[in-house]
Amino acid sequence: MQHNLEPTEEESYDSDSENIFVIEPTKEYELLGLNANATDSEVKKRYRHLLKQIHPDKGGDAKEFMKIQKAFLKIMEARAEAKS
Secondary structure, three states: OOOOOOOOOOOOOOOOOOOOOOOOOOHHHHHHOOOOOOOHHHHHHHHHHHHHHHOHHHOOOHHHHHHHHHHHHHHHHHHHHHHO
């Protein structure tokens, strides 16, 4: 099963919104197919979408599944630290 994990086109985004944090682009964002300016909601939505596609119970690869989980957790932890 092939998955589109390519990052989306980079966008510049200036906002004073509380749930948008500009974080340097990392391999974690690339793995989720997002840019660093994605909102928390967009990150969570993409994460859930990918997990449905690559879950080992659905025939997906367990290693890829774990990479996605770790990438999501790292992004969300970094955002939580930025908020405090």
